[in-house]
Amino acid sequence: MTPFTALTSKVLPILEDRIDTDIIFPARFLLLMQRAEMGRYFFADQRIAPDGSQRAHPANDPRYAGAQILVTGADFGCGSSREQAVWSLVSFGIRCVIAESLGEIFAANCLRNGVLGITLPRPVIDALAAVEDPVTVDLEAQEIRAVGTAFPFSIPAAHRERLLNGWDDIDLILTQEGDR
Amino acid sequence: MTSRTLYDKLWDAHVIRDYGDGAALLYVDRHLLQETSTHQSFVSLRESGRTARRAETHLAVPDHAVPTDSRGGSIDDPLAAAQISALKKNAADFGLHYIDLEDARQGIVHVIGPEQGFTLPGITLACGDSHTSTHGAFGALAFGIGATDCATVIAAQCLVQQKSRTLEVRLDGTPQPWVASKDYALALIGAHGVGFAAGHAIEYRGSAVEVMSMAARMTLCNMSIEAGARVGMIAPDDITFDYLRGRPFAPQGEQFEQAVAYWRTLSSDADAVFDRSITLDVGTLAPYVTWGTSPQDALPITEKVPDPKDAPNEGEARRWARALDYMGLAAGQNLTEIAVDKVFIGSCTNGRIEDLRIAAEVARDRRVARNVQAIVVPGSTAVKRQAEAEGLDRIFIEAGFEWRHSGCSMCVAMNNDRLAPGERCASTSNRNFEGRQGRNGRTHLMSPAMAAAAAIEGRLVDVRELVS
Numbered sequence: 001m002t003p004f005t006a007l008t009s010k011v012l013p014i015l016e017d018r019i020d021t022d023i024i025f026p027a028r029f030l031l032l033m034q035r036a037e038m039g040r041y042f043f044a045d046q047r048i049a050p051d052g053s054q055r056a057h058p059a060n061d062p063r064y065a066g067a068q069i070l071v072t073g074a075d076f077g078c079g080s081s082r083e084q085a086v087w088s089l090v091s092f093g094i095r096c097v098i099a100e101s102l103g104e105i106f107a108a109n110c111l112r113n114g115v116l117g118i119t120l121p122r123p124v125i126d127a128l129a130a131v132e133d134p135v136t137v138d139l140e141a142q143e144i145r146a147v148g149t150a151f152p153f154s155i156p157a158a159h160r161e162r163l164l165n166g167w168d169d170i171d172l173i174l175t176q177e178g179d180r
Numbered sequence: 181m182t183s184r185t186l187y188d189k190l191w192d193a194h195v196i197r198d199y200g201d202g203a204a205l206l207y208v209d210r211h212l213l214q215e216t217s218t219h220q221s222f223v224s225l226r227e228s229g230r231t232a233r234r235a236e237t238h239l240a241v242p243d244h245a246v247p248t249d250s251r252g253g254s255i256d257d258p259l260a261a262a263q264i265s266a267l268k269k270n271a272a273d274f275g276l277h278y279i280d281l282e283d284a285r286q287g288i289v290h291v292i293g294p295e296q297g298f299t300l301p302g303i304t305l306a307c308g309d310s311h312t313s314t315h316g317a318f319g320a321l322a323f324g325i326g327a328t329d330c331a332t333v334i335a336a337q338c339l340v341q342q343k344s345r346t347l348e349v350r351l352d353g354t355p356q357p358w359v360a361s362k363d364y365a366l367a368l369i370g371a372h373g374v375g376f377a378a379g380h381a382i383e384y385r386g387s388a389v390e391v392m393s394m395a396a397r398m399t400l401c402n403m404s405i406e407a408g409a410r411v412g413m414i415a416p417d418d419i420t421f422d423y424l425r426g427r428p429f430a431p432q433g434e435q436f437e438q439a440v441a442y443w444r445t446l447s448s449d450a451d452a453v454f455d456r457s458i459t460l461d462v463g464t465l466a467p468y469v470t471w472g473t474s475p476q477d478a479l480p481i482t483e484k485v486p487d488p489k490d491a492p493n494e495g496e497a498r499r500w501a502r503a504l505d506y507m508g509l510a511a512g513q514n515l516t517e518i519a520v521d522k523v524f525i526g527s528c529t530n531g532r533i534e535d536l537r538i539a540a541e542v543a544r545d546r547r548v549a550r551n552v553q554a555i556v557v558p559g560s561t562a563v564k565r566q567a568e569a570e571g572l573d574r575i576f577i578e579a580g581f582e583w584r585h586s587g588c589s590m591c592v593a594m595n596n597d598r599l600a601p602g603e604r605c606a607s608t609s610n611r612n613f614e615g616r617q618g619r620n621g622r623t624h625l626m627s628p629a630m631a632a633a634a635a636i637e638g639r640l641v642d643v644r645e646l647v648s
């Protein structure tokens with residue numbers, strides 16, 4: 001897995017609450033089996049009209065093109081456990097999700113894919129969403145730096161270590177438990 | 181020894197290594213697999229050259245993408261066919277138990293796990309599906325995982341997990357006729373919000389839980405994830421043991437009695453302390469339906485569609501307005517004025533024999549309304565056969581319902597069972613999210629009795645009025 005140390009990028013703000021994994025990656029695309037293709041269907045029903053044209057949506061907005069940091073509301077990724085939601089996010093180019101809160105299984109799936117999930121209070125979310133310049137997420141220092149301000153965050157030590165090193169669970173477990 | 185909750189006991193019994201801060205390496209006793217969430221798990225296992233550590237502890241079955249209109253022929257959708265045959269091959273290559281689509285034991289993972297006695301009290305059970313909380317009804321520690329974790333369970337038989345806080349949900353009282361555990365779940369989520377149990381493991385207790393059938397308990401635990409809880413559980417009792425006795429994967433004979441002796445120890449100690457506790461008197465409840473696009477948008481059928489003006493805060497007001505727009509509803513409209521196009525009776529929430537019996541009782545000697553397509557999709561092939569043995573299929577067919585083969589069907593709309601844009605459905609499933617039953621489809625969640633009543637009347641209706 002690619003280690004996550006620090007990342008500097010524009011933010012993509014999608015500020016609704018309770019965006020579930022059916023919205024992030026609609027069920028009918030679950031029949032696809034190639035991870036690399038999944039970014040095309042990231043927020044598919046909100047981004048793409050039935051005739052194939054693009055709808056007005058932050059993820060279609062050229063101002064946010066190339067953003068690797070998603071800033072969003074409460075309960076992001078709640079609902080279905082589909083890891084396709086995370087794969088589509090990664091394939092779309094996102095490496096870090098900053099939310100008011102995260103669905104529990106979704107948060108675990110992020111960690112398994114080297115995506116840094118951060119939860120912060122709503123005022124900080126709103127402040128970050130408004131920043132147009134690139135923002136730096138520094139996992140080593142556990143802070144986000146944006147337009148001269150540093151916003152501290154924290155994640156469990158074990159998660160941090162795993163992301164910083166790009167460790168894979170199976171390797172970690174089998175090595176630690178001293179077998180194979 | 182300090183007193184512990186049921187969750188604490190199951191957690192402690194499975195910790196291999198404690199990392200501190202509530203994180204631990206947890207042993208996984210049993211693992212269920214379905215076609216849609218595991219393909220990538222096997223891709224990564226093959227890439228890293230790993231094998232199954234304890235192949236006999238896994239059980240794979242196709243359910244999500246399977247057609248329900250016919251069985252035994254070829255599958256029309258090439259992507260669905262590929263996913264199902266990939267599961268079969270993966271199970272064979274790794275030596276895992278596999279139940280074929282045509283097998284009499286086939287069905288939705290969360291229906292067949294208990295049916296086969298694969299789900300047992302006291303075990304940890306994982307599955308690449310969020311409704312794995314269902315199995316907690318047996319006093320198992322059961323939780324949903326992603327595809328990467330499925331690979332980890334196969335290769336290492338354990339998972340790194342973060343311990344949840346505990347939440348006691350006490351249900352007391354005697355329900356009114358036609359009110360059941362689906363209504364309790366919707367009432368709880370409606371009152372406390374979809375996130376009310378986030379980060380918590382729920383234990384359901386109280387006099388209303390003690391008398392519930394296993395099917396009703398499974399419905400309740402199933403819906404835990406819609407309250408944000410990954411785990412929902414109920415202490416096992418004689419109802420549990422009677423259900424499990426003689427099931428194929430359960431211990432047999434003397435071993436079963438030994439197991440029961442252990443299972444009887446699996447309840448929260450009398451003085452155990454939960455991190456939080458909430459109560460609900462089920463005796464006061466009317467049947468519930470949802471009006472919006474989140475399970476928390478739930479109200480008694482006797483109510484009206486709410487007005488965003490009355491929302492508790494600005495964010496909710498915006499969300500309500502958007503939900504009304506998506507659902508094509510007007511504030512102030514009676515819930516009983518909402519006409520439906522389709523009715524879906526099935527899913528891992530309400531696709532068991534008890535659910536079909538209740539729906540059939542409503543359907544008996546009545547007719548599905550003109551212009552309504554109503555489908556009954558048994559949760560498993562065993563449920564289907566049992567229903568046919570009891571003549572329920574005849575009741576449904578004579579009333580104008582379609583009688584289907586088992587699968588997830590219109591709960592997730594990965595096959596042809598789906599809503600067209602703008603269509604409205606009375607559904608016994610668990611999620612009314614935007615697009616869940618098909619792009620721009622509109623879902624109203626309710627119990628099997630209420631869904632059957634909606635099929636008859638062609639609109640949402642209080643089943644108590646229909647049958648009286």
Ligand code: SF4
Nearest residue numbers: 311527528588591592
């Ligand atoms: S019936 Fe619905 S909720 Fe249950 S496992 Fe199938 S898709 Fe998931």
